[in-house]
Amino acid sequence: MKNFIACCSTVLILCLHVLSASAQQKKISGRVFDDQSKPLPGASVSIKDTKAGTATDADGRFTLNAPPEGKVLVVTYLGMLKKEIVLDGQASYTVNLQASPNSLNNVVIVGYGAVKKSDVTGSVATLKGSELNKTTASSVDQLLQGKVAGVQVTTGGGQPGSGATIRIRGASSLNGSKDPLLVVDGYPWGDAGNLKQINPDDIESIEVLKDASSAAIYGSRGANGVIVVTTRKGRTGQSRISFSTLETISFRANKPDIWQDPVDDATYSNEAAITGGAIPADVPYIGIYRPVGDGFVYFPSIAELRGLDPNKPKWPTNTDWVKLVYRNPLSQNYTLTADGGSEKTKYAISGNYYKEQGTVIKNNYEKYTSRLNLDQKLTKAITAGANVILAYTKNNGQQLGVSRSRIFPVYDSTGNYFRTSATDFGNPIALANQLLNTTKTVDILGNVYVNAKITDWLSFRTSLNSKFGNSVQDQYDPKNSTQRALDNKGSYGSIGNSNYSDLLTENYFTATKKFGEHDITAVAGYSYQKTSNRFSTLVGQNFVNDVLQNENLSTAGTMLISNDLQRYGLSSWYGRGNYAFKDRYLITFTGRADGSTKFGSNNKWAFFPSGAIAWKMSEEDFIKDLGVFSELKLRGSYGLTGNQGISPYQTLDRYGSNKYYTGTTFQTGFGPGLAGDNDEQGRTIVEGLGNNSLKWETTRSLDVGVDVGFFDQRLTLTADYYIKRTNDLLRLKTIAPSAGFDRQWINDGEVENRGVELGINAEIINSKDLNWSVGGNFTLNRNKVLAMGESNQVFIGSLYESVRQQISTYTVGQPMFSFYGYKTAGIIQTLDEGIAAGLTGVDAQPGEIKYLDISGPSGKPDGVVDSYDRTIIGNPNPDFFYSFNTNLKYKQFDLSLQLYGVKGDDLWDFQKMTPSRWMQRWTLDNPSKEYPRANATRGYRASDFYITDGSFLRIQNVTVGYNLKTSGTQAVQSLRIFLSGNNLYTFTKFNKGFDPEVGESGINSGAYPRPRSVSLGLNIIF
Amino acid sequence: MTTMKKKFFIKCTAVALVLVMAGSSCSKMKEDPYGMINSKTFYKTADDARAAIIYAYSILPEVGYYSRGYYIVTELPTENLTQKGDAGVGNLELDELRTTSTNSDLDNIWTYMYRGVARANAVIANVPNIPGMVESERNQITGEGYFLRALHFFNLVRMFGEVPLRTSTIEDASQIPMAKSPIKDIYDQIISDLQKADELLTTERISEGRANRPAVEGLLAKVYLHLASSKAYNSPGYDFVASADDYYAQAKLYAGKVINGQSTFNFTESLPDIFAIDVYKKAAVTEHIFDAAVDRSGDREGSFSKLPNMFLPADRPMTILYNQLDPSSAQINIGQGWGHFRTENAVYSSYNDVDRRKTQLIVSSYTNGGITYQLDITSSSRPFTRKFIDPDRIGDASSANSPIIRYSDILLVYAEACGPTTDGYAAVNKIRNRAAIGDLNPSLDVTSFRNAVIQERAWELAFEGNRLFDLRRTNSMEAVLVKKYGKTITSGAYFFPIPQRELDTNPLIK
Known part of the structure; x- marks a missing residue:
């Protein structure tokens, strides 16, 4: 008791001492915000070189007494860059912390667990949700472009609601899926590409598992890499409501290259018809009536168009289709979020409304998503939680063309849509107003989990996850409105239903134990996932009239029904062990055994092991002594991953069915040979021969990498080199047609990807009022087909009517998607030149394209241009792609910029001959060496005439923001206003009328224009 | 064991049990196909047998076979048809x-013919084993299977010569490699199949689009005639035929059974009626012994036909007289097509000007909106055959069947097999008189007579896919196409090359 009193008095005296000292101290207060301008609770605040220190409260506020010798305020928070502020006599400070992508204490989410960034042994890239550009994006996939080295994101155009193609370290499958696996909050959802169900604002972080060591835990689905999305959760000790809006206006980024003057259009068309051998009456613009349906259409003469015909008035029509079809629409995005938590309960609730309007009239996309995330500590050892996502989307309309002739009007004299022939289906206004094309989808995703801490080193987690979704597509093409209507006996109405359900149970143990200098973490578990996808399509052909559209399909002249169900299951055992010695030598072993229903009875189960080692050299004294590196880590990994991306039932024999007319009715037959897709010639491809031995593709990957950090991680660099070889390729083998089948899934062939990835980040200035950082990444990938069984070359993709062949190939020794065709050397100037080149007939005429004779049946030029002269003429895979970004913050203002570039990809430009180029066409007076003469019946050959360099550098995003922080007493805690410009400018030598980003296979067929957009955003936190 | 450890052990055991139970239930990972019949579930009942033969027939009107592909392959090489400028290299x-x-068109027809072989093989292999079937129906269906297999192989051997002779069903990829068989073996198989079919089939017509005994006998007559004439004219590849005369006799025998031995099919007096859908599909007696049957109510090309579009010019919808020689006959609207096929001047100008097969069956002018348009044989929109039209077509969907065996064809087979006999003259003159070109010179020797019948076939059966085989079997590809019509032949005169896809994927074929 005496001791106690003594003790108390000592404390009291000490306290008094402190109090007396405080008389000379200065009281300072302030608030700390994160990079989202959200108040940051629990940040530690101290005065450099003194003992004064505190932590921020739930509102991010702090108060502290600064000793007189204190000069610098230091604020730190896990995962944020340390901030030092020189005290300048103010009483209140607002401190903005920047997320540090490079902090070694950051936690990286990997499959079935999380590790400290410094302990990662594989190749894993992390992207914080806050680093995503603020722009209209229906799915987060598009926003990954240029953000992560080794991840190539391409979008095929700018249609609202469209997804993106994602390739991690190149494409490595010929016919199987090439998409990475998408995992959301631990739940493998399937192929990445259109993650529309998650609002990008709800994303905490995205991890990309690139090498075998990190992806092998996903076994037979890991070969294309894995994208792990983690959604925001509530945090203990705060409760806040935030609201954000984004109002976007979109513009056309590329000016359509169309005929500007009807006279030029008509002159060209006439010239093309005459050159093409049309009989005089078939030359289009000669001032005659032509029959269309029951009436006639008058085609003016060129003199009339010019106003030079003395007997006719000047042709009055000059329709501006661009003005009629395009618009500069407004799009909206609103998100309301409430999150927070106590010791026991954490919650996050959010709702989002998203509306994106296309740059084409009557084309839009709407989305409603909401999310509830709840965690409850049930007992000291047991935590349970649930996550529910609801998403509803609605897609309406379609792309419309603007290249229609200006000579003709929108409507004819009777008010009907104008047509130049009975099969003229090109009037865009007619299509926009007449066609019904809407798709509505509902997705419900949820999981519940229980996490039990069995002992202080061992825990068990079990979760039940489910996904359910439904989509309905309504379509109606009125009488004779489209080719499809005509093909369907006049009019076409349909309802397409698809729904899917997916159930996953996931159970695993995690053990973490430290024995002296040995650290061990182990994960082991079992999962079972069951998926079923169900489709039905109801089609009606030949309706009496167009009143009901597709509302009552049973009134159709002919009804067609089809339905299908695909179901498959995946049963898996998996485990991972991490071992660290002295926190500097790290070893990881990962393995997964997958049993899949999709594979043949001889090969149901597969095992995918991987291993990785890392050496944190910066922990070694001899490196520490150098005083240069804040981080220096060498990594190496090798392992196997798989790809099972094929449809179910491919191992079983399957019969087809067909109908035959027997006088009064059609009867149905069954038998061997299952008609599948149509090939490029419209012929059905017959499959159905089983293969008991079918199995997964195996990818062997080697990765070596280094992570280097300088100046307390203010400058960091990550570099990786990898070789990925995929064999047992799931391939549709062409089988002898005399067997009655066209192809069969087999495993053979090999593809290689090798490449280099570099990522660099530098915090150049980090002071109180000014922050400046720059970063960039660079990816170089070389893809090569090494073997394809019996074939040296297979053609892939569509058959293009204009060149009557497929143009893309898989060719042994060449990158995937290589273009195949003739070589050309400009334009033929004289008939002799054409004949000397090995061309005949019309092809040899001056003004035609000069194809080259480079080979023949004996492998040598034979004086004839024929199919032997075709060769590889282009590679749509880029030499490399890169991205640069910079962030500048000054006081309340911030500015960021992102550039994205692709270099050295060859594009096949089917839109090459735009009107502005036809204006420069070869004529006797203008012997062009670049553009051929007008010839309506030219049989274009697939050739390098179409090949154009697709390199570009794009100003992807520029954002300017203003952040207002209140003292915290008002209802509004913080506010941010920003202006974000997306796709602002593209530097390229590609065809000016089009965007050079045309999709993975590099073919420009005139996609939906990618808009340039400017968004005004507002974030408020209450 | 301490309490703590015990508790831990129990917890772990419980969890492990859950896992094992979850795991064991799905470790076999079996799957059953949904919505698809397969070898385990089919060929069990009489209805299955009926469905099996329907499936075998349904290959015939497919796009790649009698709805388009057959005409591309058999008519373009002859003096009958050429094609529009951008029709493609094939x-x-x-x-x-x-x-x-x-050549993609040859690949296409090869593929379709062998799909037909596979489907026929499935009928022949499985229908005899289906329990509980009425014997007559089993025979009928099996016989139709033999007929179809023979038809496909007759087409294959006439187009390609030596080909793999597949007579069993494919259950496993290991059966795929197969060598070519000699032409003789293929004909032995065809004749054997047709003779079996002749025994098994009934004479009564089952329905439109299905074969009966006259179809079998008509085909058998054509097979024998092909063998006989190939030998007689020294056509390449047919040295194996022992005696042309024996086979002419067989051809005469079987054609005679069709001409004289049945009443289900007969000669149609009016040429437009032969190709009038309502007549040949509905009349009790028709010329159409065996057709690839289609109907415009079908749901896709293959169940309806777009073949008319291949012939009809693309300019504008056309109205013609049903009987072009009779101004009072009905006006029929036949729509417009794609102008894919273009009639060659060679065949057009080979007709006598009064030949009704020209005046009634080739359209040289039409009306649209009251205006008459003339078709010019040298332009892009040329006179065209009206053998394939459907005035009631719905959009592109037509009910125009593709005739495979027609009475007039067998009548001319009979004439040719008979030679310059009374019966032979009677048969050929029946054809000539319908065409209003009078009797054939009554004093021809055997060769001249047969050559005259073959010329008659060229006129009568033009655009129906017979001419190429008539030229080949009479060894006259050069004599007619090169010498008479000025074509050049670089390759594929008597046998087309086997498609590359087959050569690449069938290691035993070389």
Whole structure:
């Protein structure tokens, strides 16, 4: 008791001492915000070189007494860059912390667990949700472009609601899926590409598992890499409501290259018809009536168009289709979020409304998503939680063309849509107003989990996850409105239903134990996932009239029904062990055994092991002594991953069915040979021969990498080199047609990807009022087909009517998607030149394209241009792609910029001959060496005439923001206003009328224009 | 064991049990196909047998076979048809007789014929084993299977010569490699199949689009005639035939059974009636012994036909007289097509000007909106055959069947097999008189008579896919196409090259 009193008095005296000292101290207060301008609770605040220190409260506020010798305020928070502020006599400070992508204490989410960034042994890239550009994006996939080295994101155009193609370290499958696996909050959802169900604002972080060591835990689905999305959760000790809006206006980024003057259009068309051998009456613009349906259409003469015909008035029509079809629409995005938590309960609730309007009239996309995330500590050892996502989307309309002739009007004299022939289906206004094309989808995703801490080193987690979704597509093409209507006996109405359900149970143990200098973490578990996808399509052909559209399909002249169900299951055992010695030598072993229903009875189960080692050299004294590196880590990994991306039932024999007319009715037959897709010639491809031995593709990957950090991680660099070889390729083998089948899934062939990835980040200035950082990444990938069984070359993709062949190939020794065709050397100037080149007939005429004779049946030029002269003429895979970004913050203002570039990809430009180029066409007076003469019946050959360099550098995003922080007493805690410009400018030598980003296979067929957009955003936190 | 450890052990055991239970239930990972019949579930009942033969027939009107492909392959090489300018290299090679193994049209028809073989094989292999069937129906269906297999192989051997002779069903990829068989073996199989079919089939017509005994006998007559004439004219590849005369006799025998031995099919007096859908589909007695049957109510090309579009010019919807020689006959609207096929001047100008097969069956002018348009044989929109039209077509969907065995064809087979006999003259003159070109010179020797019948076939059966085989079996590809019509033949005169896809994927074929 005496001791106690003594003790108390000592404390009291000490306290008094402190109090007396405080008389000379200065009281300072302030608030700390994160990079989202959200108040940051629990940040530690101290005065450099003194003992004064505190932590921020739930509102991010702090108060502290600064000793007189204190000069610098230091604020730190896990995962944020340390901030030092020189005290300048103010009483209140607002401190903005920047997320540090490079902090070694950051936690990286990997499959079935999380590790400290410094302990990662594989190749894993992390992207914080806050680093995503603020722009209209229906799915987060598009926003990954240029953000992560080794991840190539391409979008095929700018249609609202469209997804993106994602390739991690190149494409490595010929016919199987090439998409990475998408995992959301631990739940493998399937192929990445259109993650529309998650609002990008709800994303905490995205991890990309690139090498075998990190992806092998996903076994037979890991070969294309894995994208792990983690959604925001509530945090203990705060409760806040935030609201954000984004109002976007979109513009056309590329000016359509169309005929500007009807006279030029008509002159060209006439010239093309005459050159093409049309009989005089078939030359289009000669001032005659032509029959269309029951009436006639008058085609003016060129003199009339010019106003030079003395007997006719000047042709009055000059329709501006661009003005009629395009618009500069407004799009909206609103998100309301409430999150927070106590010791026991954490919650996050959010709702989002998203509306994106296309740059084409009557084309839009709407989305409603909401999310509830709840965690409850049930007992000291047991935590349970649930996550529910609801998403509803609605897609309406379609792309419309603007290249229609200006000579003709929108409507004819009777008010009907104008047509130049009975099969003229090109009037865009007619299509926009007449066609019904809407798709509505509902997705419900949820999981519940229980996490039990069995002992202080061992825990068990079990979760039940489910996904359910439904989509309905309504379509109606009125009488004779489209080719499809005509093909369907006049009019076409349909309802397409698809729904899917997916159930996953996931159970695993995690053990973490430290024995002296040995650290061990182990994960082991079992999962079972069951998926079923169900489709039905109801089609009606030949309706009496167009009143009901597709509302009552049973009134159709002919009804067609089809339905299908695909179901498959995946049963898996998996485990991972991490071992660290002295926190500097790290070893990881990962393995997964997958049993899949999709594979043949001889090969149901597969095992995918991987291993990785890392050496944190910066922990070694001899490196520490150098005083240069804040981080220096060498990594190496090798392992196997798989790809099972094929449809179910491919191992079983399957019969087809067909109908035959027997006088009064059609009867149905069954038998061997299952008609599948149509090939490029419209012929059905017959499959159905089983293969008991079918199995997964195996990818062997080697990765070596280094992570280097300088100046307390203010400058960091990550570099990786990898070789990925995929064999047992799931391939549709062409089988002898005399067997009655066209192809069969087999495993053979090999593809290689090798490449280099570099990522660099530098915090150049980090002071109180000014922050400046720059970063960039660079990816170089070389893809090569090494073997394809019996074939040296297979053609892939569509058959293009204009060149009557497929143009893309898989060719042994060449990158995937290589273009195949003739070589050309400009334009033929004289008939002799054409004949000397090995061309005949019309092809040899001056003004035609000069194809080259480079080979023949004996492998040598034979004086004839024929199919032997075709060769590889282009590679749509880029030499490399890169991205640069910079962030500048000054006081309340911030500015960021992102550039994205692709270099050295060859594009096949089917839109090459735009009107502005036809204006420069070869004529006797203008012997062009670049553009051929007008010839309506030219049989274009697939050739390098179409090949154009697709390199570009794009100003992807520029954002300017203003952040207002209140003292915290008002209802509004913080506010941010920003202006974000997306796709602002593209530097390229590609065809000016089009965007050079045309999709993975590099073919420009005139996609939906990618808009340039400017968004005004507002974030408020209450 | 301490309490703590015990508790831990129990917890772990419980969890492990859950896992094992979850795991064991799905470790076999079996799957059953949904919505698809397969070898385990089919060929069990009489209805299955009926469905099996329907499936075998349904290959015939497919796009790649009698709805388009057959006419591309058999008509373009002759003096009958050429094609529009942008029809593609496959058409062009056929038209110019310079086919290569990569020709897509040959690949196409090869594929469809062998799909037909596979389906027929499935009928022949499985229907005899189905329990509980009425014997007559089993025979009927099995016989139709033999007939169809024979038809496909007759087409294959006439187009390609030596080909793999597949007579069993494919259950496993290991059965795929197969060598070519000699032409003789293929004909032995065809004749054997047709003779079996002749025994098994009934004479009564089952329905439109299905074969009966006259179809079998008509086909058998054509097979024997092909063998006989190939031998007689020294056509390449047919040295194996022992005696032309024996086979002429067989051809005469079987054609005679069709001409004289049945009443289900007969001669149609009016040429437009032969190709009037309502007549040949509905009349009790027709010329159409065996057709690839289609109907415009079908749901896709293959169940309806777009073949008329291949012939009809593309300019504008056309109205013609049902009987072009009779101004009072009905006006029929036949729509417009794609102008894919273009009639060659060679065949057009070979007709006598009064030949009704020209005046009634070739359209040289039409009306649209009261205006009459003339078709010019040298322009892009040329006179065209009206053998394939459907005045009631719905959009592109027509009910125009593709005739495979027609009474007039067998009548001319009979004439040719008979030679310059009374019966032979009677048969050929019946055809000539319908065409209003009078009797054939009554004093021809055997060869001249047969040549005259073959010329008659050229006129009578033009555009129906017979001419190429008539030229081949009479060894007259050069004599007619090169010497008479000025074509050049670079390759594929008597046998087309086997498609590259087959060569690449069938290791035993070389």
